Amino acid sequence: MSAPRDKVITGGSPANPLRDVRDRRLPRVPEACALVVFGITGDLARKKLLPAFYDLANRGLLPTNFALLGFARRDWGDGDFIALAERSAKEHARTPWRPDVWERLAANMRFVPGSFDEDEAFDNLDQTLADMSDTHGIQGNAAFFLSIPPTMFPVVLRQMERTGMAENERCGGWRRVVVEKPFGNDLASAIELNTLVDDVFGWRDVYRIDHYLGKETVQNLLALRFANTLFEPIWNAHYVDSVQITMAEDGGIGSRAAFYDETGAARDVLQNHLLQLLALTAMEEPVQFIPSAIRTEKLKVLRAVSLPDDLDAYAIRGQYEQGWLAGERVVGYTQEKDVPEDSRTETYAAVKLGVQTRRWAGVPFYLRTGKRLPRRVTEIALSFRRAPHLPFAPTDTEELGHNQLVVRVQPDEGMTLKFGSKVPGSMMEVRDVSMDFLYGETFTEASPEAYERLLLDVLLGDAMLFPLNEEVEASWDVIDPLEEHWSGQAPYRYRAGEWGPGEAEQMLARDGRVWRRP
Amino acid sequence: MSTLWDTTGSQVVKALTAERRAGGTVMSGLALTLVIVVDEKQVAEAEEAARIAASVHPCRLLLVVRRQVDAPVPRLDAEVLIGGRLGPGEAVVMRMYGRLALHAESVVLPLLAPDAPVVTWWHGPPPEVIAHDPLGVFAERRITDCAWLPDPAEGLATRAADYLPGDTDLSWTRTTGWRAALAAAFDSLSGQALGGRVEGNPNSPSAQLLTGWLHARLGAPIELVDTERPSGTHVAAVRIDLDTDREVVLRRLDAGAVSVTGGAGPDTVIQLPVRSLGELLGEELRRLDADQPYGEALGAATGVTGLAGRSGRRRHVWKDPAERANA
Numbered sequence: 001m002s003a004p005r006d007k008v009i010t011g012g013s014p015a016n017p018l019r020d021v022r023d024r025r026l027p028r029v030p031e032a033c034a035l036v037v038f039g040i041t042g043d044l045a046r047k048k049l050l051p052a053f054y055d056l057a058n059r060g061l062l063p064t065n066f067a068l069l070g071f072a073r074r075d076w077g078d079g080d081f082i083a084l085a086e087r088s089a090k091e092h093a094r095t096p097w098r099p100d101v102w103e104r105l106a107a108n109m110r111f112v113p114g115s116f117d118e119d120e121a122f123d124n125l126d127q128t129l130a131d132m133s134d135t136h137g138i139q140g141n142a143a144f145f146l147s148i149p150p151t152m153f154p155v156v157l158r159q160m161e162r163t164g165m166a167e168n169e170r171c172g173g174w175r176r177v178v179v180e181k182p183f184g185n186d187l188a189s190a191i192e193l194n195t196l197v198d199d200v201f202g203w204r205d206v207y208r209i210d211h212y213l214g215k216e217t218v219q220n221l222l223a224l225r226f227a228n229t230l231f232e233p234i235w236n237a238h239y240v241d242s243v244q245i246t247m248a249e250d251g252g253i254g255s256r257a258a259f260y261d262e263t264g265a266a267r268d269v270l271q272n273h274l275l276q277l278l279a280l281t282a283m284e285e286p287v288q289f290i291p292s293a294i295r296t297e298k299l300k301v302l303r304a305v306s307l308p309d310d311l312d313a314y315a316i317r318g319q320y321e322q323g324w325l326a327g328e329r330v331v332g333y334t335q336e337k338d339v340p341e342d343s344r345t346e347t348y349a350a351v352k353l354g355v356q357t358r359r360w361a362g363v364p365f366y367l368r369t370g371k372r373l374p375r376r377v378t379e380i381a382l383s384f385r386r387a388p389h390l391p392f393a394p395t396d397t398e399e400l401g402h403n404q405l406v407v408r409v410q411p412d413e414g415m416t417l418k419f420g421s422k423v424p425g426s427m428m429e430v431r432d433v434s435m436d437f438l439y440g441e442t443f444t445e446a447s448p449e450a451y452e453r454l455l456l457d458v459l460l461g462d463a464m465l466f467p468l469n470e471e472v473e474a475s476w477d478v479i480d481p482l483e484e485h486w487s488g489q490a491p492y493r494y495r496a497g498e499w500g501p502g503e504a505e506q507m508l509a510r511d512g513r514v515w516r517r518p
Numbered sequence: 519m520s521t522l523w524d525t526t527g528s529q530v531v532k533a534l535t536a537e538r539r540a541g542g543t544v545m546s547g548l549a550l551t552l553v554i555v556v557d558e559k560q561v562a563e564a565e566e567a568a569r570i571a572a573s574v575h576p577c578r579l580l581l582v583v584r585r586q587v588d589a590p591v592p593r594l595d596a597e598v599l600i601g602g603r604l605g606p607g608e609a610v611v612m613r614m615y616g617r618l619a620l621h622a623e624s625v626v627l628p629l630l631a632p633d634a635p636v637v638t639w640w641h642g643p644p645p646e647v648i649a650h651d652p653l654g655v656f657a658e659r660r661i662t663d664c665a666w667l668p669d670p671a672e673g674l675a676t677r678a679a680d681y682l683p684g685d686t687d688l689s690w691t692r693t694t695g696w697r698a699a700l701a702a703a704f705d706s707l708s709g710q711a712l713g714g715r716v717e718g719n720p721n722s723p724s725a726q727l728l729t730g731w732l733h734a735r736l737g738a739p740i741e742l743v744d745t746e747r748p749s750g751t752h753v754a755a756v757r758i759d760l761d762t763d764r765e766v767v768l769r770r771l772d773a774g775a776v777s778v779t780g781g782a783g784p785d786t787v788i789q790l791p792v793r794s795l796g797e798l799l800g801e802e803l804r805r806l807d808a809d810q811p812y813g814e815a816l817g818a819a820t821g822v823t824g825l826a827g828r829s830g831r832r833r834h835v836w837k838d839p840a841e842r843a844n845a
Contacts, residue, residue, distance in 0.1 A: 017735050018701040023811040025694045026701055032783055064702050065783035100789055137783020
C-alpha cells in the first residue's frame with residue numbers, strides 16, 4: 001500500500017525550477033485549484049471553513065489561481081454567497097481584516113444553486129468547473145468538501161459519479177473529496193460509507209477530517225517520541241504504569257440535540273478523537289515520516305486495541321443532571337431543548353482499553369470524555385511506574401506520586417513533566433514538582449487553526465494527518481461491542497460541573513489508581 | 519524595570535534575575551537570544567522592530583549600543599525590562615562607553631540564555647568582517663543589512679567574501695515576497711527559461727540578490743536594468759522569456775500589489791505589501807539553520823564561487839579602531 005504522494009511536499013508543481021526544498025522562506029502553496037463546498041450555509045462552513053479560507057488567503061497560502069464554489073439549495077446569486085462569506089470571515093477569522101485580500105478572494109467566488117437530487121444542478125456545477133479551467137486557470141484541479149449530513153452522502157456522491165466530476169483523468173487534474181465525521185455510526189454503516197466514497201473517488205483521493213489531528217501538539221507527539229532519544233526507551237510497559245487520555249468539555253450539546261441524542265459521547269468523541277490520540281501515543285516508530293508509513297503503524301495499534309472482559313466494571317457511561325458550572329446554573333441533559341425526557345444517551349463515557357502488543361501488554365489505557373465537566377481540556381497523561389526501591393524512609397516520600405508526562409492538547413498547548421524533588425530544608429522530604437513546556441512561550445508564531453492546516457494539506461495532497469478508511473473501521477470494531485453492551489442500560493448520573501459519575505472513580509479505584517485532575 | 523547607571527556586567531545579571539522573580543513570570547522555554555547591535559540614533563527604530571519580532575518569537579533581547587569608543591573612562595549603563603515597552607519577554611538595553619565598547623562580549627556572554635541559539639543583528643552598516651565583532655562570533659545566525667551601505671554592490675561582494683553558513687542579509691529577506699510570487703507564477707508552467715530581466719534600482723542589494731537568485735535557479739542569463747519604480751520599492755518588474763514563446767511578467771503596480779501576466783492561469787493581481795522592519799526580522803527568526811538558497815543567490819549576484827562549500831565557525835579577530843585612526 002502506498003500513499004498518494006510519498007515525497008517531500010514543497011507546494012506548487014514539482015517541476016518548477018524556482019521551488020527548492022531548502023528554500024523554506026517560500027510558503028507551501030497548493031497548485032492552482034478550486035474548492036467546492038456542499039452545504040455552504042451550514043454551521044461548519046460559516047464558523048470554520050470560510051474563515052479558514054480567509055486566513056489562508058491572508059497568510060498568502062492560497063494559489064494565485066484559486067476559486068471557491070458554494071453549493072446549496074438556495075435561490076442565491078454570487079453576491080449573496082459573497083456577503084455570507086464576508087460576514088463569517090469578519091466574525092470568525094483569526095487574522096486581521098484586510099479589505100484588499102478579501103476583494104481578491106471574493107472575485108473568485110461562485111455560487112451554484114441546486115438541490116442534491118437535481119441532475120441539472122450537478123451538470124451545471126460540472127460545466128462551471130470545466131469553464132473555470134479557462135477563466136480561472138484551475139487546470140481541472142478541484143476538491144469537494146462535503147459539509148452535509150451523512151445521509152445525503154450517497155445522493156451527492158452518485159451525482160458526482162454520474163457527471164464524472166470525481167474522475168482525475170477525465171478532468172485533467174486531481175479531484176479530491178473531504179468528508180467530516182461522523183464516519184458512519186457503527187462498523188456496518190462505516191464500511192458502507194467508505195465503500196461508497198472510495199468507489200467514487202478512489203481511496204487515495206479521500207480525506208477524512210479529524211480536526212484533532214490538525215492540532216500542533218498532536219503532531220508534536222510524533223516529534224517528541226521519534227526525534228528524541230530521551231522518551232522512546234521508557235515508552236513501554238516496563239516503565240509506563242498506565243495512560244489516561246481525557247477530552248473534557250464544559251459546554252453542553254448546544255444546538256446539536258437531534259444529532260447528539262442519536263450519537264452519544266462514545267460515537268461522537270471516543271470512536272474518532274480519543275482512539276486517534278491513543279493510536280499516536282501507542283504506535284510503533286514509522287519507518288519514514290510519510291503518510292503511508294504513519295497510517296500503517298496507526299492501523300496496527302488500532303487493530304491491537306482490546307476491550308476489558310468485565311465491561312460492567314470498566315466501561316462506564318454517564319449523563320449529566322442539572323448543576324452549577326462556572327458560576328452559572330445549567331440544566332440537565334434530558335431538560336435540554338429537543339432532547340426526549342427519557343433519553344438514555346450518554347454524555348460521558350469512560351473505558352479501560354488494552355493494547356495487545358509486546359510494547360504495551362498489561363498497561364491499561366483509560367479513556368474518558370464528557371460534556372458539562374468542570375473545564376474544557378484535552379490531554380494525554382502517561383503515568384510511570386514507581387521506582388522499584390526507595391532508599392528513603394517511608395515518611396520522606398509520602399508526598400511522592402508517580403512520575404508523569406502530560407501532553408496538553410488544548411488549551412495551553414504544551415507538555416508537563418512531573419517528578420519528585422527534595423523540599424528545601426534540613427529534613428529529607430520528596431515532593432512532586434512539575435517542569436512545564438508551554439508552546440505559547442517558546443514559539444508564539446501563532447499556531448494555525450486546525451481547519452486551516454487541514455484544508456491546506458488537502459489542497460497540497462498531503463495525506464499525513466487524515467485517517468484512512470481502515471483506521472475508521474478498526475475504531476468501530478472497538479466501539480461496537482461497547483455500544484452493544486450499553487444498549488438497554490441506563491447511564492449513570494453526574495451533576496453538571498462534576499468530573500463525571502462516581503462509578504468512573506470506582507473504576508480506577510478498583511485498579512488502585514485515580515483519575516488525574518486535568 | 520530597573521535602570522542601572524555606571525554598573526557592571528554582574529550587576530546586570532543580578533538585576534535580570536531579580537526582575538524575573540519579581541515579575542513572577544519565570545520563562546522556562548526560552549528558545550533563543552537576540553543580540554541587537556545598534557547606534558544610539560537608531561535605538562527607537564530597532565526597539566520597535568525587536569518588539570514586533572519578539573511577539574512572534576519569544577526571546578531574550580539584548581540591545582547593545584556602543585558609544586564614544588574614544589571616551590577616556592569605560593562605562594556601562596543598563597536597563598532591564600520584563601513585560602515593558604519591548605514586549606512580553608525579557609530585554610536588556612546596554613550602553614557601553616569607552617574601551618568597554620570593544621569588549622561588549624564580556625557583558626553579553628553571561629546574559630545569553632543557556633544553551634539556546636543566539637542570533638546577532640546589526641541594525642546599521644554591517645561590519646566588513648564579521649569576525650572583527652565578537653558579538654557576531656558566538657552567534658549561530660548573523661543578520662546584516664547591506665541596504666545601509668552607500669555602495670551596496672560592494673557591500674554584497676564583502677558579504678560574499680566573508681560568507682559562512684548562518685549569515686543572512688535583510689536585503690535578501692526583502693525579496694521573499696517577490697520570490698514567492700515568481701515561484702507561484704511558475705507553477706504549472708512548462709518550458710525552459712531563455713533569459714530575463716529584473717527592472718528596478720540597480721543599486722539596491724535586494725534587486726541584485728533577486729537577479730542572482732533567478733539566474734541561479736533558472737540557469738539563464740538575467741539582467742538588472744534601471745527603471746522608474748513606485749516610491750519605497752526596489753523592483754518595478756521581472757520579465758522571464760520562455761522557450762514556449764511566452765513571457766511571464768510580474769509588474770509592481772504600487773507599494774501593495776503586483777500584476778502577473780503570461781503565467782499558466784489568467785492574468786491577475788496579487789498583494790505584495792512592503793513589509794516593516796519588524797516583520798522582516800520576524801521572518802529571519804523563524805529559521806535558525808543556515809539558509810543555503812541565500813548563499814546561492816549571493817554567489818550568483820556577486821560572481822563569488824564556492825560559497826556552498828564553506829563551513830566552520832568564526833574565531834574572533836582582534837581589531838582596534840583606534841589604531842586605524844592613528845595610522
